Amino acid sequence: MSRIAVQEERCKGCLLCTTVCPVQIIQQSERINQNGYKVAEVPAASMDKCTGCTSCATICPDVAITVWRSKKPKKAA
Amino acid sequence: MAGKKDKLFVKGNEAIAMGALAAGCKCFFGYPITPQNDIPEFMSKAMVDAGGEFVQAESEVAAANMLLGAGACGIRAMTSSSSPGMSLKQEAISYMAGSEIPAVIVNMNRGGPGLGDIGPAQGDYYQSTRGGGHGDYRLLVLAPASAQEAYDMTFEAFDLAFRYKNPVLILGDAIIGQMKEPITPREPKAVDPNEGGEWRLESTGGKRDHRIIKSLFLMDGELAGQNKKLQAKYDNMQKFVDFESYETKDAELIVVAYGSIGRIAKNAVRALRKKGKKVGLFRPKTLYPFPSVALDKLAKEGKRFLTIEHNLGQMVDDVRLAVRKHADSALFCVYPGNMPSPDDFEAPILKALKGK
Amino acid sequence: MTTKAKAVAPKVAANTASETEELVFDRPESMVDRATHYCPGCHHGIAHRLVAELLDEMDLTKKTIAVSSIGCSVFLYNYIDVDTVEAPHGRAPAVATGVKRARGDKFVFTYQGDGDLASIGMAEIMHAANRGERLTVVFVNNTVYGMTGGQMAPTTLIGQKTTTCPGGRCKDREGSPIRMSEIIAQLGGVVFAARGSLDSVKNIRQAKKYLKKAFEVQEQGLGFSFVELLSGCPTNWRMTPLAANKRITEEMIPYFPLGVYRDSTADGTCGSLVAPAEGGK
Numbered sequence: 215m216s217r218i219a220v221q222e223e224r225c226k227g228c229l230l231c232t233t234v235c236p237v238q239i240i241q242q243s244e245r246i247n248q249n250g251y252k253v254a255e256v257p258a259a260s261m262d263k264c265t266g267c268t269s270c271a272t273i274c275p276d277v278a279i280t281v282w283r284s285k286k287p288k289k290a291a
Numbered sequence: 292m293a294g295k296k297d298k299l300f301v302k303g304n305e306a307i308a309m310g311a312l313a314a315g316c317k318c319f320f321g322y323p324i325t326p327q328n329d330i331p332e333f334m335s336k337a338m339v340d341a342g343g344e345f346v347q348a349e350s351e352v353a354a355a356n357m358l359l360g361a362g363a364c365g366i367r368a369m370t371s372s373s374s375p376g377m378s379l380k381q382e383a384i385s386y387m388a389g390s391e392i393p394a395v396i397v398n399m400n401r402g403g404p405g406l407g408d409i410g411p412a413q414g415d416y417y418q419s420t421r422g423g424g425h426g427d428y429r430l431l432v433l434a435p436a437s438a439q440e441a442y443d444m445t446f447e448a449f450d451l452a453f454r455y456k457n458p459v460l461i462l463g464d465a466i467i468g469q470m471k472e473p474i475t476p477r478e479p480k481a482v483d484p485n486e487g488g489e490w491r492l493e494s495t496g497g498k499r500d501h502r503i504i505k506s507l508f509l510m511d512g513e514l515a516g517q518n519k520k521l522q523a524k525y526d527n528m529q530k531f532v533d534f535e536s537y538e539t540k541d542a543e544l545i546v547v548a549y550g551s552i553g554r555i556a557k558n559a560v561r562a563l564r565k566k567g568k569k570v571g572l573f574r575p576k577t578l579y580p581f582p583s584v585a586l587d588k589l590a591k592e593g594k595r596f597l598t599i600e601h602n603l604g605q606m607v608d609d610v611r612l613a614v615r616k617h618a619d620s621a622l623f624c625v626y627p628g629n630m631p632s633p634d635d636f637e638a639p640i641l642k643a644l645k646g647k
Numbered sequence: 648m649t650t651k652a653k654a655v656a657p658k659v660a661a662n663t664a665s666e667t668e669e670l671v672f673d674r675p676e677s678m679v680d681r682a683t684h685y686c687p688g689c690h691h692g693i694a695h696r697l698v699a700e701l702l703d704e705m706d707l708t709k710k711t712i713a714v715s716s717i718g719c720s721v722f723l724y725n726y727i728d729v730d731t732v733e734a735p736h737g738r739a740p741a742v743a744t745g746v747k748r749a750r751g752d753k754f755v756f757t758y759q760g761d762g763d764l765a766s767i768g769m770a771e772i773m774h775a776a777n778r779g780e781r782l783t784v785v786f787v788n789n790t791v792y793g794m795t796g797g798q799m800a801p802t803t804l805i806g807q808k809t810t811t812c813p814g815g816r817c818k819d820r821e822g823s824p825i826r827m828s829e830i831i832a833q834l835g836g837v838v839f840a841a842r843g844s845l846d847s848v849k850n851i852r853q854a855k856k857y858l859k860k861a862f863e864v865q866e867q868g869l870g871f872s873f874v875e876l877l878s879g880c881p882t883n884w885r886m887t888p889l890a891a892n893k894r895i896t897e898e899m900i901p902y903f904p905l906g907v908y909r910d911s912t913a914d915g916t917c918g919s920l921v922a923p924a925e926g927g928k
Contacts (some may be wrong), residue, residue: 216668226687228881228888234848251687269848271672275692278681281672316784318748344748348741354739360714360745363732368749386735477738492746494753497709503724505715505733634799 216266218279218281219256224269224278231270231279237263299474302330303372303467306438307397309336310445311369315482316395317343318368320341320357322376322392324608325409326465327399329364330371341438351376355383358403360374362392363504365491367449367482369398373465374415375406377423384458385424388521389506393452393487395445396430397461399468402627411465411551412618414628416605419462420579427518429525430460432578436554438472440576446477449530453486455524462578464601466551525580533576534585540569544644545589547620548599549575556599568638578606585612590614597621597643599636621646675699677708677728684722688888690845690878691719694787696756697725697855702860703728711754714743716768718760719793733801735767740775743782756783756867764791765801765825772831779836779870783861786827786873797883801825806904809883824902828893832908838870841908841917844871844877846895850905857907860917869912877903 218240219270225247230241231254242252257266266283301309309328311319316454319338321331331347344361348354354370361368372380376613377398387394400415402408423435431451435441441463445613448459492517508514537557539545560572571588575582590596591615598607598620610620623639625631674680678699685691704707711729715721717736724731734742739757747755752875764772764786775782791809792798798811806815816824830918843854861872865866877899879891879913886894906921 224682225792228688229894230688230888233889233892249682266671268672272851273693275685275687275689277674277678277692277696278675279672280670282668283671284668285666318745320745346744346748349770353741353744353771353774354736356735356741357745357748359734359738360732360742360747362714362745363742363744364749366749368745382735383738386733464715485876492712492732493750494710494730495708495713497726501724501728502730503733504731505724507721507733550780 215235215262216264216281218256218262218264218270219280220256221278221280222247222253223252224276225253226276227252227253228275229254230273230275234269234273236267236269237265297476299476300471301438301474302329302469302471303435303438303441303463304399304469305333306442307371307445307463308333309440309476310450311395312337312341312365313477313479314446314449315480316367316369317448318361318366319343319353320346320348320354320361320368321352322348322372323375324351324373325399327371327373327397329468330397339460342456350452351379352382352615355380358394358396359383359387359392361494362387362394363390365487365493369397371399373399373401374403374412377415377418381418381424384430384552385422385426385428386506386569387458388422388428388430389414389426389517390504391456392458392504393449393456394458395448395452395461396458398595400462400464408628408646409465410628410630411601412603413464413550413552413601414627416578416602419460420581420609428521429453429458429528429579431463431528431531433459434462434550434576435467436550436574438467438470439465439474442474442476444478455528456490457616459525462550464551484592494569505646529580531577532582532584534582535572535574535576536585537572537574539571539573539589539594541542542568544569544595544640544646545573546597546599546636547575547586547606549578549606552599552601552625555631556634558633558638559640563631563637563640568641568644570644580607581613583609586610586613590617594618595643595646596612597623597640599623599625599639601625601631602627649853653846670804674755675703677702679726679728681725686882688879688881688891689719690789691787691904693845693851694758694785694876694878697851697858698756698785699727701855701923702727702857705859705862707754707862707866708776710752710908711756712746712750712754714739714746714757716757716763719764720760720787720864721794733746736845737763738767738771739763740771740780740782740784744775744778744780746784747780751781753888755781755860756785758785760793761786761788761790761802762800763792765827773834776831776837776871776873777834779838781865781868781870783865783872785872786859786875787878788823788827788875790868791880791881791883794885797880806899819858826903828873828908831899837873837909838911839864839872841873841907842875842877842903842905844895844900846879846892846907853905858915860910864912875903877905
């Protein structure tokens, strides 16, 4: 499946990623990183909706998001 | 250029340009200002003929910053100007000193302050020897008194700049720049193509870590460390101190003067010697490092001193500091705007000779 | 936007690429793996990444010498893995001229903010452009002096409040914001000049195309290339990052229209020319 990983120690909690996700699965978590920022996350339950479009990573000013995309159009679970 | 060993009859400015080319200078960044225009004019053709780069910059500010860029790449590069233009170059000179970038800068000193005039003067002594821009740094300062010296000092300046990774200043004036004299050119230097290879910017080539040339040091203790390193470098420059000592052995009074004034003073000393006066000349060829040790030695021998300068008295500070344990120095100023002759110096020298 | 086609082991723990998925977005190789000092929502990180991606994709990293400027982006050298020299305030185009003249075979770019380039460095940028130096200038315009604490810049919009125009920039007193891309495009040595924006995914992707074109122009030895990037400075705008992006869209882009202002290659790969904007509002 397509998915993203947020490198939490790099996230500054700007939330720009949350505004560009076409399936709106990115949100602010309750976790605070060592710099005091509330980091962005995709709840595990929502990850299967990720399309791997890279919009969140593209707008992330901190290169904190890595994106993988399914090789096949259908989910391979 | 003429064949080696041929005598050439050239202006001091041209001698400087020729000395730079023979030393392997590959980039020249200039801007018009009197009385140094012969240098960029000469370079605009000769540098290109030599396979190098000539840029007439939009300002002295830009020319000095182009020099910074080329120097950071480890290329032998030069700029030239005169007093008002030198004020504008100080920004980049401070950055070059702070970033340890080698470069050669020529100042054909003219009268000041402000626009002043286009005649000779030595009003930029403080600016030249105290750094000139912001922060605590020094340039190696060479002061020629003839076209030949202008050629030779420029020829050697690039080696010194690279040895110390520091800007070197050639401090002449309108007399040195505009006077035509015969010079003997030297065999062109074979510059090591790997000069500066351990620090220069030439891109990583994918083979090494990236290099950063900078003067910003924000981490705790970092800037202090850099300043300590720079001070050690300036201390180390002392070994390149150079001066001319003329008839000083049995002299009771020693005239201290540099550059064109040193040369004029030498004529005055020579004339007075013929009249049996025990006077001598001490002419610093390096203004930084200043030949303090040699002056101190002369002071210890009981000599007295007269500093003659084409300003309101600047080098006299360094002379007094050098001789302070045993002597003092009198001062005779030629005001910038006036042209001195050897005759002008005889009276003040005789007055100082009578002394206390 | 694929920066690395091959699936490499990601840096994030507990995530591994499997046979059914491919890595489609990761840190470009020439971007140093460290946190930046930039504030949350600052667009310098995006601009850095676009430059780094292109250096990798165009195989330029190993032949690049960068010139960093004064402002928040002075630390460019901490983030992009290329030889870098630090220029005095505004002088990056002159320093880069010296670098390129000294090492004509290298890829040379400057990275400058609007205070640096459009105020103190106006003479240097104009003349480097006019000479047609084979350089690329990346110009980050966020309408404010960022590092010094949010003072008025030459690009500050009319009415925008800053620490040195607390009542808002007034046209009669402080003049109108300078449109650099339009000015640069007029100069003789300029081959490519464009203005992009970093406020949306679409605009970021277009901005990368502009940067790519600019890099190609230099690589082909055609002349000077210039890309302006409208960027946000949430901290000094006293806004959230989300509001800052909205401000770019709604206030900056209307005054600083996006598009190509000069393309002497005229190959149309970056779209057609836009007409220069009308005089200051």
